[in-house]
Amino acid sequence: MATLKIDNLEKRFGAVAVLRGMSLEIEDGALVSLLGPSGCGKSTLMRIVAGLESPSAGTVAIGDRNVVGMAPEKRNIALMFQSYALFPHMTVSDNVRFPLRMRNAGGRPEQTERATEALAMVQLESFADRFPGQLSGGQQQRVALARAIVSRPDVLMLDEPLSNLDARLREEMQMELIELHRRLRLTTLFVTHDQDEAMSLSDKVVLMREGRIEQEGPPDTLYDRPASAFAADFMGAANIFPATLSGSTLSLGDGALSFAVPADVAAIYCGGAAVLRQEDLVLTDVPEDWDVAVPAKIRTRVFLGGRARYRLTANGLDFLATVAKRDIAQADRGTHLAWRFDAIRFLPR
Amino acid sequence: MGGATAGRPRGFSVAWRRHKEALVLIAPGALVLVLAFLFPVGHILVLGFLGEEGVSLEHYAAFFVDDYYLGVVGRTFRLAFVITACCLLVGFPLAYLAARVGPRARILLILLVILPLMTSVVIRTFGWLVVLGPGGVLSDFLQAIGLTGAPTGLLHTETGIVIAMVQVLLPFMVLTVLGVLQRQSADLEEAARTMGASFWRVLRTVTLPLSVPGIVSGSLIVFALSISSFITPTLVGGVRLPVLAGSIYQAATGSFDWNFAGVQSTLLLLTALAVIIPYASLMRRRTSWQTGAAPGAGHE
Ligand SMILES: Nc1ncnc2c1ncn2[C@@H]1O[C@H](COP(=O)(O)OP(=O)(O)OP(=O)(O)O)[C@@H](O)[C@H]1O
Numbered sequence: 133m134a135t136l137k138i139d140n141l142e143k144r145f146g147a148v149a150v151l152r153g154m155s156l157e158i159e160d161g162a163l164v165s166l167l168g169p170s171g172c173g174k175s176t177l178m179r180i181v182a183g184l185e186s187p188s189a190g191t192v193a194i195g196d197r198n199v200v201g202m203a204p205e206k207r208n209i210a211l212m213f214q215s216y217a218l219f220p221h222m223t224v225s226d227n228v229r230f231p232l233r234m235r236n237a238g239g240r241p242e243q244t245e246r247a248t249e250a251l252a253m254v255q256l257e258s259f260a261d262r263f264p265g266q267l268s269g270g271q272q273q274r275v276a277l278a279r280a281i282v283s284r285p286d287v288l289m290l291d292e293p294l295s296n297l298d299a300r301l302r303e304e305m306q307m308e309l310i311e312l313h314r315r316l317r318l319t320t321l322f323v324t325h326d327q328d329e330a331m332s333l334s335d336k337v338v339l340m341r342e343g344r345i346e347q348e349g350p351p352d353t354l355y356d357r358p359a360s361a362f363a364a365d366f367m368g369a370a371n372i373f374p375a376t377l378s379g380s381t382l383s384l385g386d387g388a389l390s391f392a393v394p395a396d397v398a399a400i401y402c403g404g405a406a407v408l409r410q411e412d413l414v415l416t417d418v419p420e421d422w423d424v425a426v427p428a429k430i431r432t433r434v435f436l437g438g439r440a441r442y443r444l445t446a447n448g449l450d451f452l453a454t455v456a457k458r459d460i461a462q463a464d465r466g467t468h469l470a471w472r473f474d475a476i477r478f479l480p481r
Numbered sequence: 482m483g484g485a486t487a488g489r490p491r492g493f494s495v496a497w498r499r500h501k502e503a504l505v506l507i508a509p510g511a512l513v514l515v516l517a518f519l520f521p522v523g524h525i526l527v528l529g530f531l532g533e534e535g536v537s538l539e540h541y542a543a544f545f546v547d548d549y550y551l552g553v554v555g556r557t558f559r560l561a562f563v564i565t566a567c568c569l570l571v572g573f574p575l576a577y578l579a580a581r582v583g584p585r586a587r588i589l590l591i592l593l594v595i596l597p598l599m600t601s602v603v604i605r606t607f608g609w610l611v612v613l614g615p616g617g618v619l620s621d622f623l624q625a626i627g628l629t630g631a632p633t634g635l636l637h638t639e640t641g642i643v644i645a646m647v648q649v650l651l652p653f654m655v656l657t658v659l660g661v662l663q664r665q666s667a668d669l670e671e672a673a674r675t676m677g678a679s680f681w682r683v684l685r686t687v688t689l690p691l692s693v694p695g696i697v698s699g700s701l702i703v704f705a706l707s708i709s710s711f712i713t714p715t716l717v718g719g720v721r722l723p724v725l726a727g728s729i730y731q732a733a734t735g736s737f738d739w740n741f742a743g744v745q746s747t748l749l750l751l752t753a754l755a756v757i758i759p760y761a762s763l764m765r766r767r768t769s770w771q772t773g774a775a776p777g778a779g780h781e
């Protein structure tokens with residue numbers, strides 16, 4: 133266990149700059165998720181921390197050791213590969229035992245016992261004697277996860293650890309990861325494409341864009357106060373409109389929709405776009421009850437487990453709204469799209 | 482019920498069609514094999530058992546009572562083992578390097594390895610005569626660094642044969658092992674490094690075990706080629722160091738004793754199989770993780 137400190141990291145592959153000055157500090161025992169579109173450099177960052185790639189500039193420190201130039205096997209980290217990288221010629225149990233064996237951690241019986249424990253955590257203890265080629269993709273992914281956590285490294289890095297699991301199993305593994313983290317307090321960095329997962333698992337979310345950090349902070353901050361349209365979009369806010377304020381009248385979408393706002397809303401306007409989160413919008417047939425209500429036409433509705441998502445048009449603007457299950461019947465009768473003033477967020481220009 | 486009865490003839494006809502396709506596909510190869518290989522080989526095998534009047538074992542008796550011929554067999558196999566081992570020792574690192582460098586360096590390395598294949602084995606062997614001979618480059622070099630006082634040379638020694646043969650057969654080992662190493666994802670080695678294994682430990686615990694199929698095929702090819710080769714051993718080794726293939730050639734074209742040539746050919750074939758079959762099956766067991774793969778994971 134140790135802090136991970138990344139300072140001004142740059143990485144170029146030939147002429148292509150993949151990381152362009154990343155600085156990031158992960159406190160001892162923190163669980164940080166790395167979010168960002170495909171190709172933004174998440175795996176590259178992890179490979180540099182692991183020592184598989186050397187940085188073009190900048191430093192990486194684990195605890196108080198600067199590890200740049202240090203061989204990967206000396207770093208006491210674990211990296212779960214996006215491709216799993218299971219050894220096809222070893223049984224599941226031997227795969228999971230491998231990090232312990234290479235680090236001479238205890239005798240063979242103890243290693244096997246710890247491997248079995250890790251396999252139990254991912255619910256695969258009965259598969260210990262199989263070979264990876266005899267497992268499904270999701271099972272292989274869980275073996276890789278068990279192998280990453282088994283040695284209790286200083287820094288644990290997981291590259292999309294749960295991407296290949298079905299919804300139920302994924303939720304269970306998320307719980308397991310949270311419990312494991314509570315128990316062991318391993319400094320953990322994990323990549324995910326799923327912002328819900330990032331929100332539910334981590335102490336801090338780091339959003340990357342083209343080799344730089346776009347925004348970082350506690351999950352609710354990123355969610356509630358995105359610093360840019362990119363961040364808002366990535367955190368799942370679907371309704372982003374260019375906004376202008378004149379006096380107390382706010383215009384969205386180049387004047388397509390205008391309404392009066394109170395002084396406290398006008399005060400936070402900062403020159404850029406306005407964001408309305410999907411779940412802050414309601415469909416109603418009593419517009420008088422709401423601060424803002426616009427006649428709207430429902431175009432499509434899709435069910436998402438406990439919620440339904442509506443695509444609507446109001447005043448020529450497209451909106452997405454998410455409605456909880458118990459409100460669906462009411463929403464279907466809705467004639468107006470409505471929201472409260474405090475649902476409005478602004479982005480700087 | 483209906484589905485099951487309807488399914489069977491269809492399944493059968495699919496299987497039959499596949500069968501027919503397979504037959505058509507192997508027909509040309511099978512024809513060549515029968516005409517150019519099985520027929521002449523069978524003929525030679527029969528020759529060994531033909532005496533003056535009908536079937537007889539007299540040629541075999543003549544072979545086994547003569548220490549000279551047993552020595553030839555011993556030398557042939559001793560050389561083949563050493564040559565195979567040397568090809569592996571030299572070839573594996575080369576193949577590993579070629580598999581892990583960039584694409585351009587890989588092409589260069591491969592070219593370097595197969596370049597000798599583009600010249601005739603006779604010419605290459607004459608080259609070795611020049612290098613290994615008493616007044617040759619090697620002799621001069623050994624003298625220059627003070628290892629030997631007088632002109633020496635490895636001509637007419639088993640060491641000389643091994644050196645020349647390793648050069649001739651190296652490409653077969655390198656290319657076979659390279660094929661396996663290239664299919665092996667570099668992720669595995671990198672992952673092992675992050676788990677605390679040094680470069681050498683990764684080589685031992687991950688790379689080598691995964692290369693066993695390539696090492697097996699490479700060794701079998703090199704072994705089979707070296708026990709049956711005769712130009713290089715005959716030219717470099719000379720008359721005092723005959724090998725089985727050279728001895729067969731001698732019997733067939735020198736003394737026109739086709740029956741005796743047949744005996745030696747049969748023994749060459751049998752002893753080779755006696756080495757190759759157990760080796761291959763042993764190695765197959767070592768790589769059982771491959772055959773135990775799940776459906777869809779692809780078999781080799
Ligand atoms: N060895 C390499 N040589 C050249 N370019 C590379 C190399 N490795 C990665 N890249 C490039 O660097 C960029 C970032 O790659 P990286 O794998 O870090 O992305 P990522 O954020 O992990 O994406 P994903 O979410 O799809 O896994 C990509 O554009 C990729 O093409």
Ligand SMILES: [Mg+2]
Nearest residue numbers: 174175214291
């Ligand atoms: Mg990646």
